[in-house]
Amino acid sequence: MSQHYTATAKTLHWLIAVLLPGLLGLGFYMHDLPLSPEKLQLYSWHKWAGVSVFLLVILRLVWRVTHQPPPLPAGMPKVQQWMAHAGHFALYVLMLAIPLSGWLMSSAKGFQTVWFGVLPIPDLLGKDKALGDLLLTVHLSLNLTLIAVLLGHVGAALKHHFLDKDDVLRRMLPRLAATAD
């Protein structure tokens, strides 16, 4: 009965599930810090992690396109099915757009991104203060949208598990835990 996601899809899902809230929290926290060596260090870490998540999301998309995910429960209303697809689509778009906006913002603000301090990522934009401020607004707005969609995502998964009592949440959980009940 239970059709699970592949182990690769699960690994990528949960890895990103751990990284995203961390990146979000770090982003809001570091932005409000007064300028200090710690702040500069945290910004670098945030950018390194952001680039890493971007690459993981690309990997996920490739996997998603080449591996059919298990279908939604047959009895699920059409509107809910549509919302589930729209929500997942929005998550993917945001998970790509947010690191891209962060990268462009860094360039416009004159701070090149050097992944783990080793691999320089080229600046697509020159230093431009007004553009940097605009991109900060874009980065922030996209992240607020992400928080909203993530809350919807988690809420929907919990609703499926506890109210609908279907396998939508379980099929993304590690197999051991899923078969234990």
Added chain:
Amino acid sequence: MQRMAPAFALSVAFGAVAQAAEYSQVQADKSRIAFSYTQMGVTMDGHFKTFSSQLSFDPAQPAKAKAVIDVDLASVDTGTTEGDDEVAGKQWFNTPVFPTARFESGSVKALGDNHYEVAGKLTIKGQTRDILVPASFTAQGPFGVFDGTFTIRRGDFAIGEGSWSAFDVVANDVQIKFQISAASGS
């Protein structure tokens, strides 16, 4: 060959005239003092918007050259307002107490091919250090252009104290790049 001799003589004569020029009228709008450093492994650039220079340089007598450059430290442009405010503060330049940095040349050594080594004293934040500045000279029409790059250690001048005094986030080495243009004249 014989026919060219007069022209050759003429150019030598003009050359001599040009050589006699002393470059002393600094063109502030054509001069620039910039710096770069690494922060978390990333190269960062900045420059100073305001500085004044007194210069006298005669290519025929480089040993007599003199240069005094005063940099208005509060005119620093690090690229962000937050950075500019921070660097003007007590832990960095402390501009209310030490508003200017000064370079004063001492002896000038000609290295040949329009390259020179200028020994001088650099004073920042009350600390004076002897430094050697390489400079190249190019005559561009009525202007003499001096270019050079040298490296100082910010720790030598207590630039970046307290939590900034470790060099793991902001490196100790700061590269200074200058271009000073002066008209010959008097």
